[in-house]
Amino acid sequence: MVKRIAVLTSGGDAPGMNACLRACVRAGLYYGKEMYVVYDGLRGLVEGQIKQVNKDFTQDIINRGGTIIRSARLPEFKEEEVYMKAVDNLVDFEIDVLIGIGGDGTFKGLGCLSRKGIKVIGIPGTIDNDVGSTEQTIGFSTALNTICECVDKLKDTSGSHQRCSLIEVMGRHCGDLALYSALAEGAEGVICVEHPLKEDKLFRKLRKMKAQNKSHAIIIVSENLLDIHDLAKKIEKETGFDTRTEVLGRLQRGGSPSAEDRVLAARMAGMAINIALDESLDSQIVGIKSGNIVRYPIEEALKMEHEHTHGLRDLIDILQ
Numbered sequence: 001m002v003k004r005i006a007v008l009t010s011g012g013d014a015p016g017m018n019a020c021l022r023a024c025v026r027a028g029l030y031y032g033k034e035m036y037v038v039y040d041g042l043r044g045l046v047e048g049q050i051k052q053v054n055k056d057f058t059q060d061i062i063n064r065g066g067t068i069i070r071s072a073r074l075p076e077f078k079e080e081e082v083y084m085k086a087v088d089n090l091v092d093f094e095i096d097v098l099i100g101i102g103g104d105g106t107f108k109g110l111g112c113l114s115r116k117g118i119k120v121i122g123i124p125g126t127i128d129n130d131v132g133s134t135e136q137t138i139g140f141s142t143a144l145n146t147i148c149e150c151v152d153k154l155k156d157t158s159g160s161h162q163r164c165s166l167i168e169v170m171g172r173h174c175g176d177l178a179l180y181s182a183l184a185e186g187a188e189g190v191i192c193v194e195h196p197l198k199e200d201k202l203f204r205k206l207r208k209m210k211a212q213n214k215s216h217a218i219i220i221v222s223e224n225l226l227d228i229h230d231l232a233k234k235i236e237k238e239t240g241f242d243t244r245t246e247v248l249g250r251l252q253r254g255g256s257p258s259a260e261d262r263v264l265a266a267r268m269a270g271m272a273i274n275i276a277l278d279e280s281l282d283s284q285i286v287g288i289k290s291g292n293i294v295r296y297p298i299e300e301a302l303k304m305e306h307e308h309t310h311g312l313r314d315l316i317d318i319l320q
């Protein structure tokens, strides 16, 4: 029978990870299980940083950004001699089920453990919304709200100076933060993998806006695609629009989680604990699909690719 469940957070931190940790610990305790946390993500698992916790540990964390059990990136975790140390620690601590809250990298690490006979459960927590097995990740909603707050402010100053603002947002290689924020802000342009830059079209549009004496232009650019400073120079040269760049960076990862992220975190944690208690189930990844919390066997989930919201790109073009 399952007796001990451990929880860790790994990869880039995301708002809502604490809310999810809280819900996992409280649900596990409710069903009479011993609950543990692993500090510093997969790295802490390799180092054996495992500690038993009680309900008090989860007091006043539902609204806190970041992750109180910290996170880390450990690309070497895919090497057998590294992840076997983690397996040994889980066996030593007699942990029956490990819940990992994180993104793709974390899930790949969980996959290594699962193939060595450890029951693992993955909960998607990353601002990037780039996990194949879920339509939404914990942290995406908050990061999107943060971006919108920043863009609203930039619009004020941009409009006062009749400027074009190029705003770089995160997402690693996924354009969701860019696409959703462009839609939410009515941006004049968006550049991301799913909506690549068409220079001539962009310059034509900005020239026209300049000729119409428009007060400002907002262009959202996804990270890792191009150098926005170079693009800004080109825009100035080709269109005459005074242009400034803003890289929002890790600001997007901080802050108190939105109500949507807190609720998603609690629902996914509830599913994770149900899976942990169900001895007929092996390792699974939790997700949300059409509003319902779902689960997939880990090997199946690892092969799934993130699908973009149908029609979003077209809608952005229509509304510009």
Ligand code: F6P
Residues within 6 Å of the ligand: 012, 013, 073, 103, 126, 127, 128, 170, 171, 172, 223, 250, 253
């Ligand atoms: O995965 C979350 C994320 O914030 C990405 O959007 C970004 O590319 C990356 O992490 C940055 O990672 P780090 O803070 O480790 O440099």
